[in-house]
Amino acid sequence: EKMFSETVAAFYMAEMLLAISHLHNNLGVVYRDLKPENCLLDADGHLLLTDFGLSKVAVEKSEDSCNSILGTVEYMAPEVILGKRYGKAVDWWSFGALGY
Incomplete structure (x- = not known):
């Protein structure tokens, strides 16, 4: 690699x-579901996020409006793995894991 x-x-x-x-x-x-497989490069060398199949519109006002255990475990935030309620912060955890 x-x-x-x-x-x-x-x-x-x-x-x-x-x-x-x-x-x-x-x-x-x-x-x-932020992971390398969902990050593609276009012809000009810019990053594109793909595969919005697990994405969710946060319809509740609460910051922790999700509770489904979805995603790729290697990039999954602890609260998702533990089955706790979560929100947008889980994407930042995945972002950090991906950057590492």
């Missing part, structure tokens, strides 16, 4: 940060 340089990885992480922020702040969506 070939690794990205630190500069290139930082660029893709910044694009991912913008995408997740847009989902959370503008659409009210919890992505819930």
